Amino acid sequence: MNGxxxxxxxxxxxxxxxxxxxxxxxADWEKxxxxxxxxMGPPGGWNIDxxxxxxxxxxxxxxxxMSYYQIWFAGLEAxxxxxxxxxxxxxVVGHALHPPKPVERxxxxxxxxxxxxxxxxxxxxxxxxxxxxxxxxxxxxxxxPLTHTRLPRYVRGHLGQIERVIGCHVFxxxxxxxxxxxxxxxxxxxxxGRELWGEGADPSVTVSVDAWEPYLEPx
Amino acid sequence: xxxxxxxxxxxxxxxxxxxxVRALETVLTEKGYVDPAALxxxxxxxxxxxxxxxxxxxxxxxxxxxxFRARLxxxxxxxxxxxxxxxxxxxxxxxxxxxxxxHNMVVCTLCSCYPWPVLGLPPVWYKSAPYRSRxxxxxxxxxxxxGVSLPKDTEIxxxxxxxxxxxxxxxxxxxxxxxxxxxxxxELVTRDSMIGTGLPKQPKDLx
Numbered sequence: 001m002n003g004x005x006x007x008x009x010x011x012x013x014x015x016x017x018x019x020x021x022x023x024x025x026x027a028d029w030e031k032x033x034x035x036x037x038x039x040m041g042p043p044g045g046w047n048i049d050x051x052x053x054x055x056x057x058x059x060x061x062x063x064x065x066m067s068y069y070q071i072w073f074a075g076l077e078a079x080x081x082x083x084x085x086x087x088x089x090x091x092v093v094g095h096a097l098h099p100p101k102p103v104e105r106x107x108x109x110x111x112x113x114x115x116x117x118x119x120x121x122x123x124x125x126x127x128x129x130x131x132x133x134x135x136x137x138x139x140x141x142x143x144x145p146l147t148h149t150r151l152p153r154y155v156r157g158h159l160g161q162i163e164r165v166i167g168c169h170v171f172x173x174x175x176x177x178x179x180x181x182x183x184x185x186x187x188x189x190x191x192x193g194r195e196l197w198g199e200g201a202d203p204s205v206t207v208s209v210d211a212w213e214p215y216l217e218p219x
Numbered sequence: 220x221x222x223x224x225x226x227x228x229x230x231x232x233x234x235x236x237x238x239x240v241r242a243l244e245t246v247l248t249e250k251g252y253v254d255p256a257a258l259x260x261x262x263x264x265x266x267x268x269x270x271x272x273x274x275x276x277x278x279x280x281x282x283x284x285x286x287f288r289a290r291l292x293x294x295x296x297x298x299x300x301x302x303x304x305x306x307x308x309x310x311x312x313x314x315x316x317x318x319x320x321x322h323n324m325v326v327c328t329l330c331s332c333y334p335w336p337v338l339g340l341p342p343v344w345y346k347s348a349p350y351r352s353r354x355x356x357x358x359x360x361x362x363x364x365x366g367v368s369l370p371k372d373t374e375i376x377x378x379x380x381x382x383x384x385x386x387x388x389x390x391x392x393x394x395x396x397x398x399x400x401x402x403x404x405x406e407l408v409t410r411d412s413m414i415g416t417g418l419p420k421q422p423k424d425l426x
Contacts, residue, residue: 008350008379016364018344018411024266026343029237034265034340035258043252048383052330068331068346070236077243086246094242096249102222109256116264119306122383150381151297152328154355162326166311166384186382197356205375210382 001053001146004060008154009197033073034104043103046079048120049176053148054078124183126168130197132187136162138216140189140209148176151215155207160191163208171212185213245296270339273304274387275408277337278419281314282392292316295387299337308385309336315378315388315415322373323388324361324415325353327380334385338413345414356380365416386414396423 007013025031037051055075056063063071080086083101090097107115132138140155150172166186174182193205247253281288291297295314299305312334315323327333328351332339344350346357353361355390362368369375378386390412396404408424411417 005329007351008355010348013348013352015359016344016349016353016416017408018365018416022342024270024340025262027237029240031262031266032240032258035261036240036244036253038246038261039257040247040251055330064348068343073236073240073243080243080247086243086250089378089389090246091239091242094245096246100250100252106252106254108254108258108261112257112260112264115307116261117306119308119310120383121310123311150329152379152381154328166382169382172382186384188384190398201338202357202359204372204374205358205377207377207379209379210384212382 002144003056004063006055006153008152028181030069033069037072037076039107040076043106044079047175049172051075051177115146122170123167126183130165130185132162134162134164137219138162139219140216141217149173151211154196155191155209158191160189162187163190164188187211263283265340271410274337274413275405277300278389278408279404281389282404283401304336306336309334311384313384313386315386317388317390321376322369323376324354324358325378325386325388326351328355329381332380334387337387338410367418389415390419393419393421
């Protein structure tokens with residue numbers, strides 16, 4: 001979706017302001033929101049692309065006025081409510097009012113280290129052949145889906161070169177809607193800064209995105 | 220909206236958000252979906268164990284050990300796993316080599332993807348609108364915000380982490396460090412130098 005999360009090239013946000021000796025978390029609630037989000041992955045049954053979509057799927061003004069962990073927390077609430085794991089009345093009173101729904105498994109303390117160490121690899125076996133090879137010139141398609149996509153607006157319609165064939169990976173555009181992993185070939189595509197930002201742009205800059213094959217067309 | 224306002228907002232609604240998070244944790248715990256001890260362990264892991272010191276060890280080893288360096292640039296994920304770092308948000312890592320000709324910088328314009336096993340959780344600025352909007356369009360301007368200025372003819376190569384590939388910048392080894400141990404070299408490696416918004420410390424900075 002063309003939401004506020006797709007920020008590449010937007011103006012007006014001001015300078016980057018690094019914080020000296022920054023703590024990992026800035027408030028206790030951030031720690032809990034972070035941990036709840038990770039811990040609810042196994043019982044919740046959603047995937048990372050669904051999580052990203054519920055975070056970005058809100059009015060731009062709202063997205064831009066929320067901090068990172070506020071967005072995470074709002075996304076978690078949305079996923080829980082969608083699946084009726086938690087209901088509005090329970091959130092209001094802060095207690096369970098209805099019997100729990102059966103869940104496959106919960107994250108136990110003994111599993112934490114192993115679950116984190118394993119992570120969620122997205123590369124998949126395939127018997128298809130990659131359509132592009134390193135050095136090929138491609139155009140990023142002009143697509144504007146209302147659903148989740150990982151092709152940022154600032155590269156759409158622009159010409160780039162395939163720098164690397166990464167492998168066959170879970171396709172977020174399918175995975176986010178529940179349509180399955182639908183693995184597709186993934187490439188690193190490099191764009192000249194002037195192709196993206198115009199003739200006046202810094203000629204020493206190149207920018208790459210990692211783009212799945214359905215995002216690309218041959219020239 | 221400036222970056223400053225964006226950050227301050229974190230605190231202005233703290234009370235309401237704090238109450239809401241606490242309420243949800245109670246509901247989820249009462250329903251048996253989460254074990255609070257697992258939550259504590261998750262927090263402790265990212266506060267105490269996983270952080271940029273991991274990445275600094277990787278970089279120091281790449282500086283000191285040519286065979287490791289070769290494995291790292293060939294396929295970073297197993298090379299980094301040799302040091303025990305792997306997993307969530309680092310399932311597929313690529314190491315990027317800075318050279319006198321090329322400087323690499325990493326961003327995630329669409330959310331805030333970041334190589335957790337080697338750098339820990341991202342700092343606020345990495346997740347902020349100023350960085351995500353400008354890193355791909357004006358990387359030299361962003362470097363200036365960090366007090367970094369590179370020669371005009373150095374190629375600036377920006378990597379937007381739009382998939383599940385996570386990027387770790389391997390900065391250039393500072394001069395005057397011949398014969399240093401990996402432990403001492405690691406002290407020169409800053410978090411920002413592994414994102415590409417900074418440079419490593421120089422030997423004089425350690426004194």
